[in-house]
Amino acid sequence: MSLTTERAARDDVATSDPVPAAEGRRRPRGRTVLAAVLALVVAAAVAVLVQLAVAGRGSADGGLELPQEREQVMSLTSQFVKRLGTYSPDMVDDSGQMPAYREQVREVITPKFAADFDKEVTTAEQLVARGGITRSADVFATAVSSIDDDSARVLVAGAFTDSYTRGEGEKARTVDQEPLPFRFTVDLVRSEGEWLVDDFTPVSSPSDEAGASEGSTP
Template sequence: MNGPERESGERWAAARPVALLLGLVLVAGVAVGVWALLRPVPAQEEQAAARADAVAAASRFATSVNTYDVTDVTAYTDRVASLLTAPFAEQFRTSTDGLLAAYAETGLKSRGKVRQAAVDSIDSDSAQVLVAVDAETTPAGLLTNPPRLRWEVSLVREKGRWLVDDFRAVEAAAATDEAGDE
């Protein structure tokens, strides 16, 4: 190599480690950026956990309230009341004792099973959860209520625990054939 070519080669040889270092820094920066974008942030993790806890609480309630044996009403009301706020537990006990006592002679038993549950709304201390639950009763046909129930369960957070404060039946929306309307 002669003069200018030799100088250019020497400069490149001297700059090569710097270029390699800058390239590695660039790759590391891109990797950190992708990781930061893809990982859930603590607030998202906390909200996802709160949603999961609310769904679990509403599901426990729906299963418990639909699983009973009229020959042991006290065990049933105690079990369900432990999932409720104090005022709602008192209201539940008052309304349930008389209702189930009316079926004592029939030997009515029910077993609830949640089919689906999802959060409708949630904030730091309250949630609305929609629950679809089936109830299988024996003897069959004794109850006139449909065995498939849909509820909106109102929850409040007390001392870090979701408790049921109310619930109400939700009517199933009538299905329409939009494709046939055209």
């Protein structure tokens, strides 16, 4: 899973022209619509997670007999996503890196995953330093798809929210972007009694997959 593709897209948005004044005056209504859309996104995300989790339980013997482990992996998954999706320009040091960001993510991932993360994080750091982007992550729901003594798969849904500063000095203002919904499957392993994230990938809803299948060419 690339950690930088959507960051590049956000950076392109961040360098676009300001919103016209007339459009700005219509923003309250737009925010109301956006709130309604996000509410639907949350409901849909929860429904997808529940459906996929129920399907996963059927293939994971003993999953329901491990309530403590289930809580642990769901909690760690939430921490991972929030750490991965939380950064700001004040994390960038004089060398252009974000050491605190690197550390907060590495604390919850395996060494194997850390090697991939290290290859991707430099691009993210460049985008944050150049675009002044601040990102936060909200987790709406998590659900265990499968789990045993030393491995687990958790489904998570939420949204990333980006903002950036436009202008300088007294003219500086913060521009908030619309939240970017996400759904991931997160793979975890337990090593020496500690759960760690080993990988993550995007997941599509059943309706998305059905639509893609119907529209494909044989």
